[in-house]
Amino acid sequence: MKSIVNYVMKKSGLRLDMYRESFLRRRLELRMRTLGFRNLSEYFCYLRSNEGEIAELINAIAINVTEFMRDVTPFRFFMEKILPEISEKRVLRFWSAGCAYGEEAYSIAICSLEATECNFTVYATDIDDECLKRALMGIYSESQLRNLSEEMKRKYFERIGNKLKVKDFVKKHVRFRKHDLTSQEPVTRFLDAIFCRNVLIYFTEEQKTKVIRDFYEALVDGGYLIVGKSETIPKLGFDCISLSEKIYKRKPRHPDCPTDDRCNSEQMRGTSRLSGWGGGQKKR
Numbered sequence: 361m362k363s364i365v366n367y368v369m370k371k372s373g374l375r376l377d378m379y380r381e382s383f384l385r386r387r388l389e390l391r392m393r394t395l396g397f398r399n400l401s402e403y404f405c406y407l408r409s410n411e412g413e414i415a416e417l418i419n420a421i422a423i424n425v426t427e428f429m430r431d432v433t434p435f436r437f438f439m440e441k442i443l444p445e446i447s448e449k450r451v452l453r454f455w456s457a458g459c460a461y462g463e464e465a466y467s468i469a470i471c472s473l474e475a476t477e478c479n480f481t482v483y484a485t486d487i488d489d490e491c492l493k494r495a496l497m498g499i500y501s502e503s504q505l506r507n508l509s510e511e512m513k514r515k516y517f518e519r520i521g522n523k524l525k526v527k528d529f530v531k532k533h534v535r536f537r538k539h540d541l542t543s544q545e546p547v548t549r550f551l552d553a554i555f556c557r558n559v560l561i562y563f564t565e566e567q568k569t570k571v572i573r574d575f576y577e578a579l580v581d582g583g584y585l586i587v588g589k590s591e592t593i594p595k596l597g598f599d600c601i602s603l604s605e606k607i608y609k610r611k612p613r614h615p616d617c618p619t620d621d622r623c624n625s626e627q628m629r630g631t632s633r634l635s636g637w638g639g640g641q642k643k644r
């Protein structure tokens with residue numbers, strides 16, 4: 361397994377060594393069985409002689425299960441408690457990290473349209489190209505929207521045959537881009553809330569800690585971090601606001617703590633220099 365991990369890392373740059381070993385083994389074995397190989401050595405030979413298989417394997421590792429307002433209650437908390445609290449600001453900034461097909465990002469946008477009159481942007485990222493392509497289209501089957509009321513469906517979606525398409529006035533708030541959470545490359549800063557739900561669960565403790573540190577840097581003081589219901593995080597610089605909803609709030613930086621070097625870099629001073637965002641408004 362180690363040889364496969366090293367090979368994929370070398371070829372793709374994805375830090376597979378930062379994923380939990382048991383998780384990786386399950387995904388690799390599933391891919392191996394799907395292709396009809398009896399063991400990982402046979403699969404490794406195939407992987408080396410088929411360029412396209414690396415992308416297929418990465419897709420198999422990225423489990424994309426999701427839906428609108430997944431688990432419902434964290435989104436209710438966001439709408440009823442967090443948004444009213446932060447709505448005195450003129451512009452709000454959110455990040456859906458590991459957004460899969462976009463349901464989470466559009467859910468954040470819908471909650472914001474329901475609960476605040478502020479202008480806002482939802483930045484949404486994933487490592488999976490296929491997910492991002494579909495997220496940009498914003499077309500979903502009815503079952504993905506089972507947590508939304510009929511009124512919400514009417515208000516925020518248009519029907520196209522038996523599918524539902526996110527209306528343009530919602531889409532214009534959401535911007536998609538490819539991003540690997542193991543890369544530690546900055547996405548944006550001065551965020552009011554980060555949703556990173558059902559992604560950290562795949563990572564080693566070391567990688568989780570790195571990602572939480574990056575989130576700390578990306579949030580404003582008092583900004584919120586919302587993780588998946590079954591996930592735990594090292595509480596580095598965060599207070600737990602709701603244990604049941606897994607909602608955390610960034611503590612202010614201690615005055616004695618020197619600013620992280622990355623915060624001083626050009627790249628970290630906002631998004632204006634970062635390109636590659638799809639969707640959303642063209643100019644802001």
Ligand SMILES: C[S@@+](CC[C@H](N)C(=O)[O-])C[C@H]1O[C@@H](n2cnc3c(N)ncnc32)[C@H](O)[C@@H]1O
Pocket residue numbers: 421422423424425426427430457458459460461464485486487488491539540541542556557558559562588
């Ligand atoms: C189970 S889905 C979660 C989707 C959504 N956040 C939710 O809770 O419904 C996990 C997503 O994490 C993405 N992912 C996995 N590893 C990643 C990484 N290193 N960087 C960014 N996204 C990653 C996968 O591609 C997948 O779309």
